[in-house]
Amino acid sequence: MSVERLSPLIYRVRETDLDGACREREWDAATAEHMVGRVIGRADRRLARGEEPGCLIDPATDATGRLVLRRQHFFFTGRGDEVRQQWRTWEMEPVARPTLSPRQAEDLRAVAGSRHWPGGDYSKPQVAGAVLQVNTIGTREEQRVDCSGFYSLPPAAWRRLVDKGWLWFPSGRVTVQEPVRVTVAGRVALALREHQTRTSAPVGYIKPADHPNREIARSGLIGPWRKGGRVYDGTSFVVCSAGCFQGRCLDSRNLAQAEARGHRAEVVLLALGASQEQAKRAGARARAGSSAAYA
Ligand SMILES: [Zn+2]
Numbered sequence: 606m607s608v609e610r611l612s613p614l615i616y617r618v619r620e621t622d623l624d625g626a627c628r629e630r631e632w633d634a635a636t637a638e639h640m641v642g643r644v645i646g647r648a649d650r651r652l653a654r655g656e657e658p659g660c661l662i663d664p665a666t667d668a669t670g671r672l673v674l675r676r677q678h679f680f681f682t683g684r685g686d687e688v689r690q691q692w693r694t695w696e697m698e699p700v701a702r703p704t705l706s707p708r709q710a711e712d713l714r715a716v717a718g719s720r721h722w723p724g725g726d727y728s729k730p731q732v733a734g735a736v737l738q739v740n741t742i743g744t745r746e747e748q749r750v751d752c753s754g755f756y757s758l759p760p761a762a763w764r765r766l767v768d769k770g771w772l773w774f775p776s777g778r779v780t781v782q783e784p785v786r787v788t789v790a791g792r793v794a795l796a797l798r799e800h801q802t803r804t805s806a807p808v809g810y811i812k813p814a815d816h817p818n819r820e821i822a823r824s825g826l827i828g829p830w831r832k833g834g835r836v837y838d839g840t841s842f843v844v845c846s847a848g849c850f851q852g853r854c855l856d857s858r859n860l861a862q863a864e865a866r867g868h869r870a871e872v873v874l875l876a877l878g879a880s881q882e883q884a885k886r887a888g889a890r891a892r893a894g895s896s897a898a899y900a
Contacts, residue, residue: 615770670703703794802865
């Protein structure tokens with residue numbers, strides 16, 4: 606019996622070399638895993654030694670699920686000891702938009718949280734990931750992805766997730782006991798879904814007595830922005846669907862939006878396995894909107 610093989614394309618990539626030459630590439634799940642893992646691992650090793658990371662990964666600050674990998678190179682210009690730095694970049698555009706249905710999110714979360722005994726060998730330590738199993742129902746065989754906790758994905762569900770580029774078989778082979786894991790694109794989509802951010806419109810010009818903030822309403826205190834009995838309130842709340850901010854408000858909506866951008870970048874980096882320090886740095890770049898600095 607021949608074994609079905611699966612290695613779907615999950616990212617279209619624009620690679621820009623040091624000389625500025627661009628190439629279009631297509632990455633499957635294994636290539637994306639390797640490249641993202643390499644950049645994150647290298648950056649974390651260097652940060653742990655107290656050095657500059659030299660490699661950066663920046664998630665797009667919108668909901669497109671794009672990632673940009675950057676690797677720094679130094680070279681002599683030929684004029685004395687003058688050194689220049691340049692960045693080689695890979696702009697990764699997911700093949701499928703990262704919009705998960707509630708059911709798809711639940712399925713991906715189940716696979717991500719699953720552990721199994723490799724090859725069904727209970728004497729070995731458990732490893733991360735779900736496994737493919739074949740259930741026989743009457744005369745019919747059904748391939749299901751078995752997760753921890755009696756949760757399993759029926760064939761149509763897991764095949765759709767593989768087609769979308771969110772699940773993959775690291776071996777590429779669709780056979781019994783093969784491990785199944787969430788791809789880079791799947792982890793990004795899940796993080797963006799779990800941390801949907803919103804900012805509130807500022808209150809604007811308002812009489813102190815009408816202010817939604819009771820402190821201000823009670824005191825009737827008008828700040829330095831007094832305008833004919835009205836006070837300008839530019840504060841904007843930033844809210845994350847996962848409850849990360851807990852009623853955080855900033856002085857202006859621009860600042861609140863920057864905070865939301867930074868938060869999304871941080872949670873994507875953490876979902877990809879980066880350290881807190883590396884995630885925090887990506888968050889700071891997203892807040893500052895500094896990606897132009899590498900153009
Ligand atoms: Zn959050």
